[in-house]
Amino acid sequence: xxxxxxxxxxxxxxxxxxxxxxxxxxxxxxxxxxxxxxxxxxxxxxxxxxxxxxxxxxxxxxxxxxxxxxxxxxxxxxxxxxxxxxxxxxxxxxxxxxxxxxxxxxxxxxxxxxxxxxxxxxxxxxxxxxxxxxxxxxxxxxxxxxxxxxxxxxxxxxxxxxxxxxxxxxxxxxxxxxxxxxxxxxxxxxxxxxxxxxxxxxxxxxxxxxxxxxxxxxxxxxxxxxxxxxxxxxxxxxxxxxxxxxxxxxxxxxxxxxxxxxxxxxxxxxxxxxxxxxxxxxxxxxxxxxxxxxxxxxxxxxxxxxxxxxxxxxxxxxxxxxxxxxxxxxxxxxxxxxxxxxxxxxxxxxxxxxxxxxxxxxxxxxxxxxxxxxxxxxxxxxxxxxxxxxxxxxxxxxxxxxxxxxxxxxxxxxxxxxxxxxxxxxxxxxxxx
Numbered sequence: 001x002x003x004x005x006x007x008x009x010x011x012x013x014x015x016x017x018x019x020x021x022x023x024x025x026x027x028x029x030x031x032x033x034x035x036x037x038x039x040x041x042x043x044x045x046x047x048x049x050x051x052x053x054x055x056x057x058x059x060x061x062x063x064x065x066x067x068x069x070x071x072x073x074x075x076x077x078x079x080x081x082x083x084x085x086x087x088x089x090x091x092x093x094x095x096x097x098x099x100x101x102x103x104x105x106x107x108x109x110x111x112x113x114x115x116x117x118x119x120x121x122x123x124x125x126x127x128x129x130x131x132x133x134x135x136x137x138x139x140x141x142x143x144x145x146x147x148x149x150x151x152x153x154x155x156x157x158x159x160x161x162x163x164x165x166x167x168x169x170x171x172x173x174x175x176x177x178x179x180x181x182x183x184x185x186x187x188x189x190x191x192x193x194x195x196x197x198x199x200x201x202x203x204x205x206x207x208x209x210x211x212x213x214x215x216x217x218x219x220x221x222x223x224x225x226x227x228x229x230x231x232x233x234x235x236x237x238x239x240x241x242x243x244x245x246x247x248x249x250x251x252x253x254x255x256x257x258x259x260x261x262x263x264x265x266x267x268x269x270x271x272x273x274x275x276x277x278x279x280x281x282x283x284x285x286x287x288x289x290x291x292x293x294x295x296x297x298x299x300x301x302x303x304x305x306x307x308x309x310x311x312x313x314x315x316x317x318x319x320x321x322x323x324x325x326x327x328x329x330x331x332x333x334x335x336x337x338x339x340x341x342x343x344x345x346x347x348x349x350x351x352x353x354x355x356x357x358x359x360x361x362x363x364x365x366x367x368x369x370x371x372x373x374x375x376x377x378x379x380x381x382x383x384x385x386x387x388x389x390x391x392x393x394x395x396x397x398x399x400x401x402x403x404x405x406x407x408x409x410x411x412x413x414x415x416x417x418x419x420x421x422x423x424x425x426x427x428x429x430x431x432x433x
Contacts, residue, residue: 001114018127058171068271080144087421156194174318189214317350324354338412
C-alpha cells in the first residue's frame with residue numbers, strides 16, 4: 001500500500017480499531033496485547049533492543065518526563081520519542097529531538113509497513129499498535145541513538161512492552177483505567193510494574209507507599225537495580241521560582257521549570273535521574289538550560305490574551321488536584337470561567353472537586369468522541385458540587401463564549417486530551433494568536 005499524501009495516511013489510520021475512542025475496551029483482555037505487535041515486528045525485521053532506551057509507565061507525568069528527556073538529551077544525540085495520545089495531529093506521537101517528522105517519513109514508513117503486512121492478513125493492528133510499529137521502523141530509518149518511549153496503558157500488556165534492555169521509569173501512580181488495570185493501587189502498580197525486566201535499571205518517581213511496595217518487590221524479583229525518589233534522588237525548593245536537584249552523583253542548583261506546578265519538579269527530577277543514568281557526565285549548565293526551556297502544549301499551558309486561557313489535559317483526580325494547586329498558587333483572586341468535558345470512564349466528581357472554590361463558573365461540553373461523558377450527566381455532577389453551570393450547544397459555542405466573557409480574568413480548558421486538542425485547533429482556525 002502506498003500513500004500519496006499525509007491525508008490519505010490519516011484516512012487509513014482512522015479506519016483502524018482505536019481503543020482510545022472505542023468504549024468499552026472490549027472483552028476480558030481484547031485490550032492491549034503483545035502478540036500482534038510481536039508478529040508485525042518479526043515480519044518486518046524490526047529491533048526490540050534499542051540504544052539508550054527509556055521506557056516510561058505511570059498514571060501521571062509520563063508525557064512530561066518524555067519531553068524533559070527530549071530537552072535534556074537532544075544536544076549531541078538523535079532522540080526519537082514515542083508518546084500518546086496527541087492533541088492536534090498524530091504526528092505528535094513520534095518526534096525527533098522534539099520536532100515532528102516530515103510527512104514523507106510517515107508516508108514511506110507506512111508504505112513499508114502496510115505493504116509487508118498485506119501478505120500476512122492474520123496480523124491485524126490497532127491504531128495505537130501500527131503507530132508504535134512505525135516508531136520502531138523509524139528508529140532504523142532515522143538512526144536514533146537515544147529512544148524514549150511512553151507506555152500507552154498500564155505496562156505489562158501494553159504494546160510497547162515488547163521492548164528489551166530498557167531503563168524502566170515509573171512515574172506517579174493513581175486511580176485511573178480501573179476497569180482494565182484494577183481497583184486498588186496494588187493492582188494498578190502491579191500491571192505497570194510489568195515494564196521492569198530481568199536485571200533492568202529502574203527509576204521510581206514519587207509514589208504512594210502501596211505502589212512503591214509493589215515496585216520494590218518487583219525490582220527484587222527481577223534482580224533489577226532501582227533509584228527511588230526520596231532515597232536516591234530528590235529536589236528541594238531554593239526559593240519560590242527555583243529548585244535544586246540532588247542524587248548520589250552530586251547536585252544541580254538554580255533550576256527553574258517553564259511549566260508551573262510542584263508536580264513538574266517531580267517530573268523534572270525523574271527525567272534528570274534517568275538522563276544521568278544514561279549519561280553520567282551531563283553538564284549542570286546543560287541541565288539548567290534544558291529544564292528552563294521545556295514547555296509542553298496542553299500541560300497547564302498559559303495562552304495570554306483577552307482573556308488569558310490556561311489549557312490543561314487534566315483528566316483524573318490526581319491531575320485535577322495538581323491543576324487546583326496551580327490555580328491557588330498563581331491565579332488566586334482571579335474570576336475564572338472554565339470549559340470542561342471529560343470521558344465517561346473518568347472520575348468526574350473526584351476531578352471537579354479539586355476546582356471547588358477556585359473556578360467560579362463552568363461551561364460543560366460533550367466531546368465528539370464515543371467515550372465522552374454526556375453533557376447532562378456531567379452537568380448534574382458539577383451542580384451537585386455547587387458550581388454554576390451552563391451547557392452550550394456545541395464545543396465552538398463554548399469556546400466563543402469563553403472568549404467573549406469580559407467579566408472573567410482567566411479562562412480554563414480542562415478535562416481531556418481531546419478537549420485540549422479541540423480547543424487549540426479552534427483557536428488556530430479562529431486566528432487567535
